[in-house]
Amino acid sequence: MSTRRRFMAAASAMAAVSASSARALAQAVNNTSQFSASGLVGTLQGPTQSAAIPKTFQEAPQLAALVKAGKLPPVEQRLPSEPMVLQPLESVGRYGGTWRRAFIGPSDGENGNRIMASDKLLFWDYTGSKIVPCVAKAYELSKDGKTTTLFLRKGMKWGDGSPFTADDFVFWYEDMYLNKDIVPSPIAEMSAGGKQGRLVKIDETTVQFQFDNPYFLFPSMLAGDTLIGGGQSVRQSGGNSYGAYAPAHYLKQFMPKYSSEAAVNKLAKDAGYATWVRMLHVKKDWQLNPELPTLGPWRTVKPINTPTWAMERNPYYYTVDTAGNQLPYIDNVVMTLAEDIEVINLRAMAGEYDLQERHIDLSKLPVILENRDRGKYDVHLDLAYNGADTALHINMGHTADPLVGKLLRTADFRRALALGIDRDQMNETFWLGLGTPGSTAPAEAMPESPGPEWRKKWSVLDIKQANAMLDSLGLTKKDGDGYRLRPDNGQRLVIQLLAIKAFMDWPKHAEMIAQHWRKIGIYGDVKEAERGLAFQKIAAGEHHMLVWTNGGTELLYLYPSWALPVDVSQGAYGLDYAKWYASNGALGKKPEDPLLLEALEKLRAAAGMQEAERNKNAQEIWKIMVDQQFHIGTVGQSPALMGVRLASRRLANIPGRACIAQHCRTPGSSHPETWFYKS
């Protein structure tokens, strides 16, 4: 059957998904949160894909010049026979301009990855609820759910002009994923029912993921921001080697298999790298290596580890608008290094950035609004769907301090801590009183929400009950300052709150929580640490609890890292548990807590379920997690993380409201390549 029909098939297979959650999100939008009163929360909108392929194609002037000069093949030959066609939000745009933006250093790679999101195999539409084709023009999920077939775009090219084919998938699977030097441990996304799947080439433009058990979730996995579906830019940068494809023709030269261990090691030495693996990690990193062929709308010209991370248009980008103009409209993206958040916000208010939603500080909103006309920008508030912008992720695997570990594994202790937080006060202070206080459960509008009653469960200030629970745990003795003492050694019981000053001023949030806990006699000790160090601490399992968002959990299956111990790269809930889950019991440590175990089992089972069943399952998991308070929620569903969007008034095709969520790759799902400068 023709690709076209197959796509229809695929879409129908998706119907279930889209229908329900699209409806849900519609509600989410209408659900007038207190932010709406400001008139800054627009309606969810964005570009859409069109099936009609334009007859003729145009390109940016400077590319046309290169073509004339014979330095570049004509646009028709650069585009695949079936390019992705985007219907811009407002109108077909004009070429030109530089998108000025800020980044805060080499650790800020996501800043660029998210702009490049259209190098994902499958993606979501602007609502974040409907899977749409992307690099793959279509996919097909077999009835038994055991195989997912991807159909690539014929004649699609890498950024250097060489063909992009099924071989690039095979290369990734065989030479990178299966190479222990590069990917030491297999990933959960590639396994169904605890058994690893395979990636097989059908023909030049067709690849197939084969599993031994049903994996109905897999297409969503490919569309989500997962290790398998994330796309080249995010999954093969920062030392990662995941994703599902890689530029074979370019990377082969750095792999022993195609020359020899000695040869590549020599190559590495000469280039100043300790080993060939180190070198490979840099060479396949689009942020660091301008030579690396990519698929996204732009490509790096000045790497991220310089004061300016600059990108230029990718002449082989596979997407056009409905009038046949090759995208992107904007020539260059220039990110300037800003020493800290304050500087970014000051410059943003001075109108020195054209579109900035990252690192914009919600608590500055009043000032940001005051300066709108001075900086010539509009402000949009995009509300998130996740339950808690600030959550306490509890390390149930803590062993360093046996007593603390025991307490952290005790449900009533966690619940008491949860009851001891005055969320309204936090909301008022840090969310300008406009967030939604409550548990970590996702927005009621989300298909996986366990329901409104779970918002408040254990998540309203109740000092009396909290104290009662703590007393009943035998923590009755107190010191002069009214803090509870440890039963084992009579010392003051100290619970450490590990906080990172990242998207929000979490150390300050933690400070306030610690103050609230004085009333329940718990001494909260705020430990501020830089991101890298904090995650080292976490990896070592030394922390008591981490103050961090639970963003992404609104679609639990696609991003469970901040809900349950499943992510081996980050052991917030206990690295051993995560290893145990990821390795399907081969490694790590089996959780003692039966309910945690149940939640994990349900999560694993989801892979084989159809969507409706899956959502129900997710709701069950949420009920367990909220009731057990594996993570303590405070305030959420706000624009706090990447939701305060400053857009220059010169820009067009900017949505009034964009989906901000991990799987939407904000601002990826609004396709920045369709934005343009009016003049």
Add this chain to the structure above:
Amino acid sequence: MADPILSVRDLHTQFHGREGIVRAVDGVDFDVFEGRTLGVVGESGCGKSVTARSILGIVDRPGRVMGGQILLRPQGGGPPVDLATLPQAAMRRIRGPEIALVFQEPMASFSQHYTIGNQITEAILLHMGLGKRAARARAIELLDMVGVPQPDRRIDEYPFQLSGGLRQRVMIAMALACDPRVLIADEPTTALDVTTQAQILDLLRDLQQKRGLAIILITHDMGVIAEMAHDVAVMYLGRAVETGPVQDIFNRPRHPYTRALLRSIPTVMARPRTRLPTIEGSIPHPFDRPRGCAYHPRCSEKLGAVCETHEPPPIDTEHRQVRCFLHGGIPGAPPGTQP
């Protein structure tokens, strides 16, 4: 005898400090003649140096010349100029060409940051309108004149590279740079060892003969006076208590203070800078100068009440002047009567 080049009349210089007024110079009179040396002698703090500075109009703040005249007879004759009232600009043309100063402590009196050549020629360039080269030539000449060996090499050296004696010679050379008519030498030898002292004094005498310089030699050392001075002014607490030709003063001192000083001429072997020990009591504090004759608390020949109540007026006889009731001036008593 010819008219004086410089005559000081009833000079008053006062310091207005936080603690009150100090009358450093309180009515001094004396004359200086061409080719002659006036020795101004007295214990330290009696106002010698201030007198010298007053003449040049360079008393440091907060000191000011409050009264009296400093009459300088101009080169080509004509009516004398009163330096006390001369405006700064005009005064600058006096310093150097007319009246020059040689200082105690030659080390401190030179800047350590410039070569001696630089410091000598400066004045020449300023006052004598010579070119750089000519000025330098003259400087070398001067150094030679004051007996500095290898002047053409020394001229480019710094003060701290010279010995004390040489420094003082250079100092003198610098003073003479613009052919002054009056040279004020303020304790020129106190800082030096005895032999060098002698050499410097010889040099001064020698120069005086060659150029008919008028010298005001300020010292506390009666020995030096005896050696150098033609005339002497003895100062006590800002006043000249006795003036006159050197032999008269030495042979027939009239003022008890002068006598006391003479009794205390240090031997040639004595260390320089020694106070005059044999006068009993010490100089009273400038703030509370005694009423009546300022010297009476230390005076061995005190007449009684009158000395404590009244100030003795100047009594003139021949070329001499003395302020002491021993020589008359007692209020009510007929003039000239000897007690």
Add this chain to the structure above:
Amino acid sequence: MIAFVVRRFLLGLFTVWLISVASFTIIQLPPGDFVDAYIAQLAASGSPVSATEADMLRKLYGLGQPMYVQYGKWISRVVTGDFGESMEWRRPVTEVIGDRIWLTLLLSFAALLITWGLALPIGIYSAVRQYSFGDYAFTLLGFVGIAVPNFLLALIIMYFSFKLFGANVGGLFSSEMTIQPWSWAKAWDLAKHLPLPAVILALAGTAQLIRIMRANLLDELRKPYVVTARAKGLSETRVILKYPVRAALNPFASNIAYLFPFLVSGSVIISIVLGLPTVGPLLVKALVAQDMFLAGTIVLLLGVMTVVGTFISDLVLMWVDPRIRHQMD
């Protein structure tokens, strides 16, 4: 004279050595060797390091051997210009620092010039016109300069410039220029941005120098050679400028030797407040992130810079004071 220079130079070398030891200590300070940290960091970013690789790195840095050996290895690489790699930036430290070190130097030096330019005349004025209104005014100003820590000053200025212009005062370049390679236009852009931070930085030092200059000059004015000069019939200005001022210059000059380190230190802080692209913010970030090679190198470079500055000002001192120049004759 030669001996003086040589002695100074040797002392300088010695200082540099001490600073290098200090820097190395700082690099060693965090718990565990830095390869552990390196590995942990990479692990945290999802890129695991195999055991063989870790060993290679350890050998490379001579870890596990006694400290002096490690120091030896480190310093011997440092002198060849290899300062190691920055973990966070995944680049050779030298590249990361790049222009920043020069901008730091430039800023400090500009501040130094301003300090001189202000302190000298003002100091002379308030000494010569002691107890005059101007004297009191400047003295007060000086004290304020000392009392307001420069980061505080930067903060306050930031506040007002925000209130008045609503724009950021931060940065040494306008945002368009940051991207450009070096050019005259860029240099000019820098020249336009430099004065504000330089003045902020200079203020405290200026205040101190004014006081020093004033005190010295007051002493010198009492010295006999001033009288000598007056007795020559020089004009008052000439007298003061040529003699006492010249003499007062030398404690002034020698003090500058200690002013420079002070300025370099200061530049670190105000750069952070004003977000200037000097090594300051880089250093703090590196320290917080325990990117120790970067941090250590910056400390080392700043140290060396100051030593060089000190050495130069010693030469200046020698130039103004002939006594030192002729010591050895």
Add this chain to the structure above:
Amino acid sequence: MAAPSDSERYAVATQWQLTWWRFRRHKLAMVSLVVVVLFYLLAVSADFLATSDPHETDARTSYIAPQPIHLFDDGAFRPYTYGLKGVRDVKTFKLIYTLDTSRKVYVEFFARGYRYSFLGIETDLHLLGLKDAGKGDGIHLLGTDLLGRDLWSRLMVATRVSLTIGLVGVSISLFLGVLLGGVSAIYGGWVDTVIQRGIEVVRSMPTIPLWLGLAAALPNDWSVTQIYFAITIIISLLAWTDLARVVRGKFLSLREEEFVMAAELAGAGQTRIIFHHMLPSFASHIIAAVSLALPAMIISETSLSFLGLGLRPPAISWGILLQDAQNIQTLALAPWLLFSAVPVILVILAFNFLGDGLRDAADPYG
């Protein structure tokens, strides 16, 4: 011909009297002395003067501008403040406070407040408090910060911390200074040379980067107090050189003095000479040097904490208060938080004047 300053009265006076007499002449120094004393009194009684718990957060009182206290209530002296109502403007997102003039809240003296221990005595007595205050009412002389904590109260506590850090730090560097300076002067020779070069070396190092380096290395699971002392030590490590120089200079000059020689002739032991004769005679200079070193200390602590490498919350110091003020929303919405700068400036000024006064008094010609 400067007017001599030793009249009979002076002649008989002891070193200390002399210094004191000369010192009294410095009006500014006298004023500064008073200021410094006041500040330390304030530091001692910080908790007593605080109007509310410096750690207590309250969203209802976030970013309140300084509130005046009305002293007279219809003629009678009866201090009171009005109640406040805070409303968030949905358009500008600003929290707007309006005076609720209908509701007067009366101030009472020696009121009961949060518990604290003063010199070991547990008490809850405070200078100012509110009579039957409703929720969110409070005395906010200097306004409140983002977390709704009362700036005045925080400033009181911060003053204690910062001032004591200064003192402790100075005493450490004083010890080092006297020790090394003394040793270097007494033994002379190569010891002297080594120490002198050492001093030059230390002085030619850029201090702040070194501080930062050391401070950053403090393990972050240390308690507030541990950090506090560590910081103090780090700061004083590089600050002793000036003191050492002063001490050495004085030692050298004093050795020549008659009374020291006399003591030596009298056969007094070296230590005795040092401690009974020399130290006392230049104690005044040391005090001067110390009071000039203190502001440097205070600035150092403030800078470090300001950069987040010194003391860390929940500790409160001037540096930490200023750090809170270093962001746009504060500058734009709550500029009064910058008031934390005032005491810093005052104290540093005071110490400088004081030091100058003392130094002049100690040796008028030096």
